[in-house]
Amino acid sequence: MTGFLRRFIAGMITALEFHCMRFWKHWLVVAALVGLALVVLYLLLRAPFTFSPTTITIERGESSAQVAATLGEKRVVTSALALRVLLRISGGDNKLREGTYAFTAPENVFSIERRLLSGEYGVPAIRLTFIEGVTVPEMARQVAAAFPDITVRDFTALAQPYEGYLFPNTYVFPGSVDAAFIVKTLRTNFDKQTEGLKRDVASSKRSFSDVVTMASLVEKEARTDESRRMVAGILWNRVDKGMRLQVDAVFGYIFDTETYSPSQSDQKVASPYxxxxxxxxxxxxxxxxxxSALEAAANPTKTSYLYYLTGDDNQMHYATTFAGHKTNLQKYIK
Incomplete structure (x- = not known):
């Protein structure tokens, strides 16, 4: 009995040792595979070992797969597939910001993803100030001077249909933007700034497009909030009476100059403006x-005046009749 017990115990120990060895071998294999996967994942997600500074441009409508492939080809990311998967997981697959990106140092895929989704272009920002009353041709020259890749012709072609509806302000643009982006930004800001004004105009007898056109005249003709409202009231009076407005500022637009004092021959130039x-x-x-000019055109001063002028004293002078206007001309303009 004693010998049998010893043999039984020895057999149990041997079996236990065998199963323990198999168990540890199994987990060693699992651990090795997990470790290998982590190493591969690290290599795919880290910044590339070989890197050269470069730029890429994401065009409007370009897919994340195309962008990832380009970044992979230029060795900005180690794995294009890793970037695509990360964008899919984060929900950024269709949210890439268009524009030109500069990559000047190695970055991991998480940094690349963040930049593509937030529009961190890596190029200096450009500040542009468009003054009130600026015309599209003037804007085009400003933009072309600030952005070497945008021509006057390209900007004008995109912006001209929106003359009057590009809100003048100071803007800070990434250096990689195109003309379409700038026009869209100005248009969007115009819509935002005039949201309440549109509601006011909708309940009046004027159309919003007429108000914008009137505001563009008022902007050139008057300098203060008070005088803008008065000039708007006078010009609306003339419109309602079917009179010619005889606004000198239109000649600056016709001849593309900042200021213009029309001659008698200019006043006969064949232009719808x-x-x-x-x-x-x-x-x-x-x-x-x-x-301010838009608000003045939408909410003008109610007046019986039909004439105005800016005197040598830089003040506005008004009259209800042409005779009164001639008197003001003699009195205030030498």
Missing amino acids: NTYLHAGLPPGPIGNPGL
Whole structure:
């Protein structure tokens, strides 16, 4: 009995040792595989070992797969697939910001993903100030001077249909933006700034487009909030009476100059914007008015005046009749 017990115990120990060895071998294999996977994952997610500074441009409508492939080809990311998977997991697959990105130092895939989704272009920002009343041709020259890749022609082609509806302000743009982005930004800001004004105009007898056109005239003709409202009231009076507005500022727009004092021959120039020839408002805005001029055009001063002028004293002088206007001309302009 004693010998049998010893043999039984010895067999149990041997079996236990065998199973323990198999158990540890199994987990060693699992641990090795997990470790290998982590190493591979690290290598895929880390910054590339070989890197050269480069730039890439994400075009409008370009897919994340195309962008990831380009970044992989240029060795900005180690694995294009890793970037695609990360974008899919984070929900950023269709949220890439268009524009030109500069990559000047190695970055891991998490940093790349963040930049693509937030628009961190890695290029210096450019500050542009568009003054009230600025015209599209003037804007185009400003933009082309600040952005070497944008031409006057390209910007004008995109912006001209929105003359009057590009809100003048100071903007800070990434250096990689294109003309379409700038136009869209100005248009969006215009809509935001005039949201309440549109509601006010909707309940009046004027159309919003007429108000914008009137505001562009007022912007050029008056300098203070008070005088803008008065000039708007006078010009609306003339519109309602079917009179010619005879606004000198239109000639700056016709001839593309900042300021212009028209001669008698200029007053006869064949242009639909010539308010000396044609009664009523011109066919569209002659510039991009600021909020003060827009508010004045929408809420003008009620007045019986039909004439105004700016005297040598830099003050506005008004009259209800042409005779009174001639008197003001003799009195205030030498």
